[in-house]
Amino acid sequence: MVNAPFRITPALCEAADDREARAAAYLIERYRAGLAVALSNARDHWERGEVKQAIAKVYGFAKPFERGERFAATQALISLGPNMHGCWIDSVIAAGERRRAASLLAED
Numbered sequence: 001m002v003n004a005p006f007r008i009t010p011a012l013c014e015a016a017d018d019r020e021a022r023a024a025a026y027l028i029e030r031y032r033a034g035l036a037v038a039l040s041n042a043r044d045h046w047e048r049g050e051v052k053q054a055i056a057k058v059y060g061f062a063k064p065f066e067r068g069e070r071f072a073a074t075q076a077l078i079s080l081g082p083n084m085h086g087c088w089i090d091s092v093i094a095a096g097e098r099r100r101a102a103s104l105l106a107e108d
Contacts, residue, residue: 035089039051
């Protein structure tokens with residue numbers, strides 16, 4: 001027998017949902033800001049196309065989340081996480097930030 005039984009309560013479910021929603025909102029906003037930098041510093045058509053694909057992927061998961069659809073936060077966290085599209089999006093953002101830093105150094 002378990003000493004302290006674990007019961008799932010509505011408050012516990014709400015807390016879990018809030019945590020997931022906050023994590024998804026943070027991830028989406030971080031990606032949106034980073035991809036905006038990457039898009040503004042893209043050098044050619046190919047780079048802009050890759051950034052636009054990443055933006056479309058993020059917005060595809062952001063729209064259901066913003067509409068408050070059920071399980072949208074969980075889907076956004078899974079799909080935009082490191083095991084699916086997250087590494088690719090992070091690399092697109094990192095490339096844009098490197099180009100921005102290089103252009104700032106070239107101005108000096």
